[in-house]
Amino acid sequence: MEEMNFLNGPCQVVPATEEITTDRYGYVKLRIPKTGTAVETVEPISIPGLLTTTAEKNPDNIAYIYKNLEGKPVEVTYKEYLQKIRDCAKAFIHLGLEPRHGVAIIGFNSPEWIISNMATIFAGGISTGIYATNSPEACLHCAQLSKANVIVVEDEKQYEKIEQIREKLPLLKAVVQYSGTPKNSDVLTWDKLMEIGAKQDDTLLDNALKRIAINQCCTLIFTSGTVGNPKAVMLSHDNLVFDSRSIFERINIGPKEVLVSYLPFSHVAAQIIDMYVATTAAATLYFADKDALKGSLLKTLQEARPTKFIAVPRVWEKIQEKMLHIGSQSGFLKKSIASWAKAHALEYHLKKIQGETSSSWGYSIASSLILSKVKQALGLDRCDLFVSAAAPISMDVKKYFLSLDIPLMDAFGMSESSGAHCLGIPSAFNLDTVGGPIPGVKTKIVANAEEDQGEICMYGRHVFMGYLDEPEKTKETLDSEGWLHSGDLGRQDDKGFLYITGRLKELLITAGGENVPPVPIEHMVQSQLPNISYAMLIGDKKKFLSLLIALKTEVDPSTGAPTAVLTPAVQNWLKSLGCPATTIDEVLNAGPDQKLLDAIQEGINKVNEKATSNAQKIQKFKLLPSDFSVATGELGPTMKLKRRIVIEKYKHLVDSMYS
Incomplete structure (x- = not known):
């Protein structure tokens, strides 16, 4: 279709007959039902339209806060933010960015990241986030598929990856480095880029x-596929704006809100919340430093004091570990008071979930005098919404935070649904579900007549356009009626709450044909054995189930990789068992102490007692020589377990259990 015939942007809707396309130049029909809630029929708007409107209505609101080289906070208003985006967009056009071609961005969250993202979209390009942990080969795939004309890198370390593949990118016209001084004279600094943009006339933009x-x-959002190169999820202006508006309506977020940005921008969850929901609400984004997931997040939370906070399960688990360790160092009186307060908070919230709204003097005192100080120490004293997203979180972790007066709301969605599809809120949640659907979306469960669960399917304006240049894979995910097949198993109750019961691709099918969902079993093991960092279930096409177990170890703050040093809690546990050790090497070198093996087996036995069949009982286990991490490859950018990678890495241990 000739773009020159449609010049009424940026908020025009070009006529289209199909809801799906895999063509970068394609247009799609908006999935707007004839009837529905207000959010479904609200006037569509583009991302430039949304951001410009927000900046014009709230010019002096603080768009984001970052720390300069001296470590001092710098505030940038929405008026200033919009001007920076326009200058950057003009620079990209001047450097040769063509319509529907990519600007690839690789680095940790920063003002330069979001400005580059928005500027690309303003200029008519396609923003392409690349994970900072990607190899040069993975970067090449993303840059080639997006037809990147410009690549924005954080520092010299990221530029070295691009330098290795630059000759294979004939469409690449410029590289920009936003941190440090480029060693290559062909690489533009961020200041130079913005200087170029400021000099350009507004006409081209x-x-x-x-x-x-x-x-x-x-x-483009790249999926972390388990086989082959990752697929590029094509998201439209309407996908992103609709999802952000629906979340905005669901959680009642306002212009005085403060959000902390630390989850990687190359992931859809960070983009939809930090960029688009924040812009919709004219809220403030507070940038964490690049070591946030290596241990500095708590410091940022204490500084920013966010009003809403989203984290992946592993972050909540790390906070829990830290709190439990601090609690173990307390004296008898402090422990007794803390236990009393936590018991009252847990009881109150569990009753509230059941519909009992009356408070108690015990909870009131615990909340105002004791647990409020816990929230203050965590930097969460102003926070009225706590969200866990991107992966399943265990019931025990949820209950622990309930006892701290911190109810965790689950969120469910995927890159292909622009982020959120379901989201719990304090007035409508329970411990078993991932909440109810955001306004304006539809859910159906595709199940056999005799089953009460099936594949979760989604429909709405948030459902993606297609996978770029991959029509066959698109057909596997989007059916002929436009329903997005999630690959997750679940059920929905009469109140609309969605329950996740497993994942089709993660489902283990034993040699005897038994279907086993691994996550619930793994969570039960971790509940029985709290000093275990990960318990990964093995058993696909095997005669029985087994476990790979990683003990909790300290993390190297400079690399984010696990060290051999066991955490203090694990050391204390081993000491209590009569087999003291300070490192995982000491545990494994002479062969694990029988007392430790017996303790682990005892925990597994308790889990096996709850098994629904013999096929779902764990028969063997092996201790791993290292904990899992993003840096060492077992976890994805949002700390989701990469099962295939773990199995390949520890194939010898897996084989030893089945030999």
Whole structure:
């Protein structure tokens, strides 16, 4: 379709007959039902339209806060933010960014990241986030598929990856480095980029904005596929704006809100919350430093004091570990008071979930005098919404935080649904579900007649356009009616609450044909054995189930990789068993002490007692020589377990259990 015929952007909708496309130049029909809630029929708007409107209505609101080289906070208003985006967009166009071609961005969250992202979209390009942990080969795939004309890198370390593949990128016209001084004279500094943009006339940008349509691709999110290269999820302006508006309506977020940015921007969860929900609400984004997931997040939380906070399960688990360790160092009186307060808070919240709304003097005192200080120490004293997203979280972790007066709301979605599809809120949640659907979306469960669970399918304006240049894989995920097949198993109750019961791809099918969902069993093991960092279930096409077990170890703050040093809690546990050790090497070198093996087996036996069949009982286990981490490859960027990688890495241990 000729773009020159449609010059009423950036908030135009170009006529289209299909809801699905895999063509970067394609347009899609908006999935707007004839009837529905207000959010479904609200006037569509583009990302430039959304951001410009927010900046014009709230010019002096603080868009984001970052720390300069001296470590001092710097505030940037929405008016200033919009101007920076426009200058950056003009620079990209001047450097040769073509319509529907990519600007690839690789690095930790920063103002430069979001400005580059928004500027690409303003200029009519396709923003392409690349995970900072990607190899040069993975970067090459992303840059080639997006047809990147510009690549923005954080520092010299990230540029070295691009340098290795630059000759294979004939469409690449410029590389920009936003941190440190580039060693290569061909690499532009961020200041130089912005200087170039500020000198350009607005005409080129205004003309680019006129060609933009709401129903065209503006962003690629790369999935972390288990086989082959990751697929590029094509998201339109309407996908992202609709999802952000629906979340905005669901959680009642406002212009005085403060959010902390630390989850990687190359992941859809961070983009939809930190960029688009924040912009919709005219809220403030507070940038964490790059070591956030290596241990500095708590310091940022104490400084920013966010009003809403989203974390992946592993972050909540790390906070729990820290709190339990601090609690173990307390004296008898402090422990007794803390236990009393936590018991009252847990009882109150469990009753509230059941519909009992009356408070008690015990909870009131515990909340105001004791647990409020815990929240203050965590930097969460202003927070009224706590969310866990991106992976399943165990019931025990949820209950622990309930006892701290911190109810964790689950969120469910995927890259292909622009982020959120379901989200719990304090007025409507329980411990078993991932909440109810956000406004304006539809859910159906595809199940056999005799089953009460099936594959979760989604429909709405948040459902993606297709996988770029991959029509066959798109057909595997989007059916002919436009329903997105999630690959997750679940059920929905009469109140609309969605329950996740497993994952089709993670489902283990034993040699005897038994279907076993691994996550619930793994969570039960971790509940029985709290000093275990990960328990990964093995058993696909095997005669019986087994476990790979990682003990909790300290993390190297400079690399994020696990060290051999066991955490203090694990050391104390081993000492109590009569087999003291300070490192995982000491545990394994002479062969694990029988007393430790017996303690682990005892925990497994308790889990096996709850098994629904003999096929779901764990028969063997092996201790691993290292904990899991993003840096060492067992976890994805949002700390989701990469099962295939773990099995390949420890194939010899797996084989030894089945030989």
